Amino acid sequence: MITRAPPSRRGTLAAATVLVILLIVAAAAPIVAPYGMDVLDLARRRGAPSLHHWFGTDELGRDVLTRILFGARVSLAIGLVSAGLSAAIGVTVGAMAGYAGGVLDAVCMRFTDAMLSVPRLPLLMIAAAVLDPGVTLLILLVGAVGWMEMARVVRADVQSIAVRDFVTAARAAGARSPRILLHHVLPGVLPTASVALTLAVGRGILIESALSFFGVGVQPPTASWGNMLYQAQTTMSSQPWLGVFPGAFIFVTVLCCNVLGDSIAQRSTAGR
């Protein structure tokens, strides 16, 4: 096999750069945003993009770019933290199932299958509508339905690693199960898990935006990319900038997460 550099090196770099810039800008939103979060420019309500307001203004005269930057904090936070949560649950379930096998494995995996078979978005929409959550609860909800993919890939990895010779050697040397799992098996899961984690960030952002788009996610006046779209959908034909720009930010962010995930996956399989 001819070795060659991963094909999308430039793409990976670009994706990582965009994500880092987005994170910095989101963190520094109060400093870098051109206007205050709730500053109303009543003279320029429903204004099209202009030099004063690059992305235009909404029906209250709020600057769309400013709201996108503040919304980035909410959307990115939900994506990142919920993905971390999903990873924690997924790795625990997957590692337990894959390592223990037998009944525990069967129970865990049937539960995973069950969770996968419920249409995810409708389930979350009901939960969000019923519980009327703030951002914290929203993170928990999104995290609670995002761990199944992680559990599956981790379980498969753990199963294949657990029968390798070095694990047998560790057991022969007297290591107990928790130690074997933590020190010998789980490090081998890292590449797959980090791929799944990156993809989960993008998925979390998409789910948040979908929930908010249906009006059951992040509630105004807090801005998120999804609820900006929710407010924009009725005026899409007369003031398209209200919907086009927040959606473009969702798209670019998720795209970067997916590109990054793909290239990590490529690199880790190339190393094997």
Add this chain to the structure above:
Amino acid sequence: MLTFFLRRVAQTAPMLIVVSLVVFALIHAAPGGPLALYLDNPNVRPQDIERLRRQMGLDRPLAMQYVAWAAAFVRGEWGYSYADGRPVMDRLLERVPATLQLVGISTVLALAVSLVVGLVSAVQRGIDRVATVGAVAGISLPVFWLGLVLQLVFANLLGWLPSSGRMTFTGGGAIDRMAHLVLPVVVLAAAHAAGWSRYLRGSLREVLAQPFISAARARGVSERQLVTRHALRNALLPFATVVLLDASIMASGAVVTESVFAWPGVGSLFTEALAKRDYTVLMAFLMCGAIAVATLSLVADVAVHVLDPRTREPS
């Protein structure tokens, strides 16, 4: 074969029970419980609510309520919609044809696109580059945003296509109906075409790297034959499994697409029911969704078992 089938069916049952527990718990976790709708209504007196509660059995212990609900659900008694008092099953069934039409046509379109793109990009490096970019973009697109933007461009700016609904109010002919289908079908098919074509490309590449392909090539089999007959046959089975297992994502996509385009299917019934906190409809929707997905995954497993001898355990 029969034992495999029975074992697999037996696995599905506890799964559906777990799902039903989650669904049931969720509805009862609501502040005000299933009667939240009436609690907000100043015209409903407290004694009426008490009467309703007793009538609907909501004063009994939760476990008993669950058993009663589950038993009734299995018997096909899905209760009545809170919104208009009609049987839930009728409300769901009358929406099914529109959804089947939308989902069916989208699936066929997505399958056709992903077969062609997957095949070509597995062998043509230049096209593969383009297809890769397109596929990653397709997977990353928020479905509802794609819908809104396409509506903006093709319905509002260009005026080529109707923006929503299933037909013009005055009732249109076949062309009118087809024009209404275009945008929702494209939106729903986009993400799936992207994901599936990537998957097919990947599994084709995997098969093409195997020794039996080199052997066939050495015997003088043409490249075209190699790909379409030797590789594709092996790649199709896992591909079909992935397609069937994507049903639950398709269901989520249908909810979004239908509500963006006001498509009168099950998905927009769901969003209507959600807005009205119409719990009986919501519960039935989730259960039917889970049953449909479980059935398709059962079909996928059995099909693989029948078609691919390698997956059978040696007896």
